[in-house]
Amino acid sequence: MALNETLQDLLERFRAGKTTALARAISLVEDERAGFQDFLHEVLKAGPSTARVGFTGPPGAGKSSIVATLATAYRGRGEDVGIVAVDPTSPFSGGALLGDRIRMNDLATDAGIFIRSMATRGSLGGLATTTKEVMDLMDAFGFARVLVESVGVGQTELEITAAADTVVVVLVPESGDAIQAMKAGLMEIADVFVVNKADRPGAERLVREIRQAIHLRSGSALRDVPAHHGVDLRRLKRRDAPPSAPADPEGTRQLNDAKAGWDIPVLKTVAQSGEGLEEVLDAADRHRAWLLESGEMEVRRRARARIRVQNVVDRELRLLARRSADSGGRLERGLDDIQRGAETPYSVARTVLEELLGSETPR
Numbered sequence: 001m002a003l004n005e006t007l008q009d010l011l012e013r014f015r016a017g018k019t020t021a022l023a024r025a026i027s028l029v030e031d032e033r034a035g036f037q038d039f040l041h042e043v044l045k046a047g048p049s050t051a052r053v054g055f056t057g058p059p060g061a062g063k064s065s066i067v068a069t070l071a072t073a074y075r076g077r078g079e080d081v082g083i084v085a086v087d088p089t090s091p092f093s094g095g096a097l098l099g100d101r102i103r104m105n106d107l108a109t110d111a112g113i114f115i116r117s118m119a120t121r122g123s124l125g126g127l128a129t130t131t132k133e134v135m136d137l138m139d140a141f142g143f144a145r146v147l148v149e150s151v152g153v154g155q156t157e158l159e160i161t162a163a164a165d166t167v168v169v170v171l172v173p174e175s176g177d178a179i180q181a182m183k184a185g186l187m188e189i190a191d192v193f194v195v196n197k198a199d200r201p202g203a204e205r206l207v208r209e210i211r212q213a214i215h216l217r218s219g220s221a222l223r224d225v226p227a228h229h230g231v232d233l234r235r236l237k238r239r240d241a242p243p244s245a246p247a248d249p250e251g252t253r254q255l256n257d258a259k260a261g262w263d264i265p266v267l268k269t270v271a272q273s274g275e276g277l278e279e280v281l282d283a284a285d286r287h288r289a290w291l292l293e294s295g296e297m298e299v300r301r302r303a304r305a306r307i308r309v310q311n312v313v314d315r316e317l318r319l320l321a322r323r324s325a326d327s328g329g330r331l332e333r334g335l336d337d338i339q340r341g342a343e344t345p346y347s348v349a350r351t352v353l354e355e356l357l358g359s360e361t362p363r
């Protein structure tokens, strides 16, 4: 996987820690320009080393406020921080700086903080494959911390587990009760729960409900309940658990199978005043230490690598198929035939596949 001269030059400046080279590398990856995978291959050889913390939750929950405050705290410890904000309406995306959100922009003037905002692919708020690759770039660049903020809309929240080692789920009293959080699959992905806007009514109740839900899920609420009439409540609960969980097309769920040994903290914060954020910082540190000690970090990185390989293979196959369909006007001729009523989208697709795969074409 040899790099051309331009990319080799970029690689050298990237390795020398030039922020302009990081910015250029990110554009290279985002735009999927020629050679971007070879470039990623070169920079990722060293393996992951940074602490990746993801923040997800409903729109307006205070994710950016929390990220901004934490980033400042990390800088106070002398650590460099990379931030990826995934949301077109994020305050990190230059255009949308309004009112008190401008505060976030102050961060951008600190040389030890690198902020990149990315649009979501599609409207669902999920992370594009390139988002994870941009995080990899920040990791390779040598930031001590990489924070990712992603607005959570239902199942796409699961994707953040494929991008971060530690997932902080931010909820607010207005975002509903713990049952809703369970239904949305948040119990599966949260390593730390934060109930922000604790200056508003209902925060204490939400904290209590989430704690109960966590205990119920881990079985500890039932641990002391003896089997009754031959019915083991623990087994009942386990059998009941899966149907309430959402489907997991990307296979991210497997990242979270082995959470035993980690007690999910439920913390209360007021992001505006900074109240409770010290505890969030501490919880993220403790979770990272637990990941490393328990071996769970290796499990997560392996699962993440698996997803990444699948993503890249999928992406390449898709490109190959597009090119094959377009080659020699094949697709346009097929469309003409469909319009004449001589072919259907299925028969044209089959021909395209046969040209691409030959005898391997699935029936």
Ligand SMILES: Nc1nc2c(ncn2[C@@H]2O[C@H](COP(=O)(O)OP(=O)(O)OP(=O)(O)O)[C@@H](O)[C@H]2O)c(=O)[nH]1
Binding pocket: 058, 059, 060, 061, 062, 063, 064, 065, 066, 087, 089, 090, 091, 100, 101, 151, 196, 197, 198, 199, 200, 269, 270, 271, 272, 273
């Ligand atoms: N009352 C109160 N308001 C808060 C608190 N934290 C944040 N806010 C306000 O809530 C609004 C949204 O905060 P953000 O930090 O932008 O929230 P976000 O989750 O990043 O929002 P999106 O990225 O748009 O989904 C802002 O007006 C904040 O000032 C808090 O603890 N209490």
Ligand SMILES: [Mg+2]
Binding pocket: 063, 064, 065, 087, 090, 091, 149
């Ligand atoms: Mg935000």
